[in-house]
Amino acid sequence: MKNAKLWIIVAAVIFIAAIVWCVIIITKPPGEIVTISQDGETLYTLDLSEESDRTITVEYEGRENVIEIKDGRIHMLEADCPDHTCINTGWLEDLPIVCLPNKLVIEFADESGADAVAR
Amino acid sequence: MKAKRLALLGLLTTIALIIFVVELRIPNIAPVPGMKLGLANIVTVYAVYHCTAKETALILFTRIILGSLFGGNMLALLYSLGGGIMCLLGMLLLRKVIDEKHIWVCSVLGAVLHNIGQIIVAAAVMQTAAVITYLPFLLVSGCVAGLLTGLCAQLLTSRINLNDF
Numbered sequence: 001m002k003n004a005k006l007w008i009i010v011a012a013v014i015f016i017a018a019i020v021w022c023v024i025i026i027t028k029p030p031g032e033i034v035t036i037s038q039d040g041e042t043l044y045t046l047d048l049s050e051e052s053d054r055t056i057t058v059e060y061e062g063r064e065n066v067i068e069i070k071d072g073r074i075h076m077l078e079a080d081c082p083d084h085t086c087i088n089t090g091w092l093e094d095l096p097i098v099c100l101p102n103k104l105v106i107e108f109a110d111e112s113g114a115d116a117v118a119r
Numbered sequence: 120m121k122a123k124r125l126a127l128l129g130l131l132t133t134i135a136l137i138i139f140v141v142e143l144r145i146p147n148i149a150p151v152p153g154m155k156l157g158l159a160n161i162v163t164v165y166a167v168y169h170c171t172a173k174e175t176a177l178i179l180f181t182r183i184i185l186g187s188l189f190g191g192n193m194l195a196l197l198y199s200l201g202g203g204i205m206c207l208l209g210m211l212l213l214r215k216v217i218d219e220k221h222i223w224v225c226s227v228l229g230a231v232l233h234n235i236g237q238i239i240v241a242a243a244v245m246q247t248a249a250v251i252t253y254l255p256f257l258l259v260s261g262c263v264a265g266l267l268t269g270l271c272a273q274l275l276t277s278r279i280n281l282n283d284f
Contacts, residue, residue, distance in 0.1 A: 003216065004217050004218060006225055007213070007216065007217055007221070007224045007225075007228065008221070008224050010228065011224055011227045011228055011231070011262065013256065014228075014231055014262065015227075015258070015259065015262040018254075018256075018259045018262065019255075019259055020259075021230070021254075021255035022256055022259060025252060027253065037247060037249075039245070039246055040245070040246025040247060041246075043170045059144035081194075082191070082192055082194070083152070083192065083268045085147075085150055085151075085152045087163070088150040089150040090150065094252075095151070095226075095252055095253065095256070096249040096250070096252055096253075097252060098152060098241075098245070098249070098253070099196070100152055100194065100241065100244075100245070101194045102197075103244065103245050104245075105130035105245060105247050105249045105250075107249045107252075
């Protein structure tokens with residue numbers, strides 16, 4: 001028997017769960033330790049509270065990303081990828097900054113990452 | 120495949136491509152990579168219920184590959200393919216358990232699977248789990264967009280019967 005009601009409930013549960021998940025991510029307090037990684041390798045681990053204002057240039061297959069640190073915040077300043085999604089993401093807050101074409105990720109380190117830095 | 124059938128599939132693919140290209144002009148509302156309306160999937164959802172599995176796959180993959188070429192963003196091709204394959208397999212299975220009066224439910228679940236597929240490809244390509252943070256945001260937008268495209272396909276399905284041509 002085709003039971004559409006069951007699938008309506010499944011869809012509704014997924015939708016509500018996704019909203020709750022979003023809220024959890026948004027309300028999570030931002031950390032201080034930021035990692036910049038490319039292609040699965042961590043390039044930089046930075047403590048934003050101690051960093052002075054500067055820019056970091058990362059190259060990938062001839063394409064460049066310029067990351068700027070200013071007043072204890074970090075964002076993508078320039079990128080020569082076609083979509084510029086990473087720049088539009090703005091300052092690093094809840095969501096990691098991702099440059100899909102250049103495989104670059106800027107994110108807050110999780111607990112284990114912070115421990116590794118402390119050691 | 121009969122020439123008439125081939126022409127029909129070509130027509131459906133062209134409609135999907137036109138919708139796709141027009142949609143490229145709509146600016147992103149949120150800075151989440153991969154978030155979009157996916158209006159071209161109106162045709163995909165319609166095809167799932169009116170064509171065979173093979174025909175639907177042909178329409179979808181031709182649209183994705185040509186769409187990436189027209190859009191000039193071949194980098195997005197992998198993500199579209201990952202999402203497209205998940206979505207197509209899921210909807211072809213759901214077709215067996217969801218009747219034609221509830222196409223919109225199938226569409227919403229298809230969108231959810233599309234988002235999961237996209238994230239899996241992104242996580243594999245970027246070698247990081249960080250992209251999973253984007254999944255809930257994609258899912259919320261995917262459910263809404265899937266509902267919209269599903270309702271559009273629902274409207275079409277009662278009005279257009281491919282066998283009439």
